[in-house]
Amino acid sequence: MIYTCTLNTAIDMFIEMEDFLPDKVNRSIYDEFQPNGKGVNISIILKKLGVPSTAIGYIAGFSGHYIQDELNQMNIDTDFTEVDGVTRINAFVKSNQGEYKIVNGGPEITDVKIDELITKIAGFTKDDVLFVSGSLPKGVNPSILVSIAKHASDIGFRLILDISHPILSELVHYRPYLIKPNDEELQALFPEEELDSEQAILRAAQKLVDQGCQNILVSLGGEGAYFVNKDTMLYCPAPKGEVVNTACSGDTMLATFYSTLQTSSPEAALKKAVAAGSSTAFRSGLTDFEDVDQLMQNLKVQVVTI
Structure with a gap:
């Protein structure tokens, strides 16, 4: 369960x-x-x-x-x-x-x-x-x-x-099994380091893997996300669009990533998760997934290294 x-x-x-x-009846x-x-x-x-x-x-x-x-x-x-x-x-x-x-x-x-x-x-x-x-x-x-x-x-x-x-x-x-820090939260875990580049972010994520985390999904908001574990390092950019709601996009990304990872490769899971998170960001509520396939079309997951 x-x-x-x-x-x-x-x-x-x-x-x-x-x-x-102020001091008025404001009608919605x-x-x-x-x-x-x-x-x-x-x-x-x-x-x-x-x-x-x-x-x-x-x-x-x-x-x-x-x-x-x-x-x-x-x-x-x-x-x-x-x-x-x-x-x-x-x-x-x-x-x-x-x-x-x-x-x-x-x-x-x-x-x-x-x-x-x-x-x-x-x-x-x-x-x-x-x-x-x-x-x-x-x-x-x-x-x-x-x-x-x-x-x-x-x-x-x-x-x-x-x-x-x-x-x-x-x-x-x-x-x-999995943690999902965003870039600011990752920086807070390493206050003495400047995580201002892809290499720095990947090194920080790799340290967390070395310390015990099995899988790490690093959310970068409109810049996409990284996935890091002991076997691979991946990056997927986010699709472009008008951002309406950022509050729930990370939850969408995390749930979609975990669910997809159970039956697909990390590359496929990351791609769908970034697209789904963006779909939520582009609307007032949670995604209905109707536009996720379209958002995935122009996304390319890259293998990255330190």
Whole structure:
């Protein structure tokens, strides 16, 4: 079974209006609500690719139930841990004055609920896969990630990490199956080095492989992505297009890469993942994959070396 863990789930509310003025009633001309959180996005993308998963993590209150209900309506299984409070609702407001992003903190997680989630993960088997993605909620120490990584190592299930916390440097020794840092996150792991060239990025990724990571997908946003493991180093540029939404493109890339890698070569997986991530970036919501084949046509995966 594939599990996706979102520790800090959210509803994203997108609002568009002509004007956004203080001390006035500003009426929207468009609004949309989406269940969100990086692991939630991965479950949705996997579903679009025909791959079942179960979404776990924390939800709270009416907004948490909305996320659960929306996923269930998509025929995505859920096994969330419910906590007190209200799952955060983030607002993205766009008007002729510009775009405003309001990101809230969410509920505080108690030690009892932390233990409850860890116990759930401790019950996984060696045949399971766990994506852990996104930020930590209030009350959760980054040591939870060490506990999860240790269980993955002891049990033998595949652990896939997409986290920006610097504790990632301590997790590589537990041999995660796949990590997906972007260029800034990779730089944070090597603060004394200037990762300002392809060679520097590849050397940093290779160091992480030497330290224990089995596979590394380095996202460069509009510049594409690298894939590095002990056998190969690959680069795929991103297709050109008008960027609308960068927030979910990395989740799309990661889910598509893992899913495709199970039945295809790393070259094919990287190419499709970059195209799918770009497809999400070129629209307001997650890709429907209708344009992915077209976006792939002009992409060429290159073998690169240090």
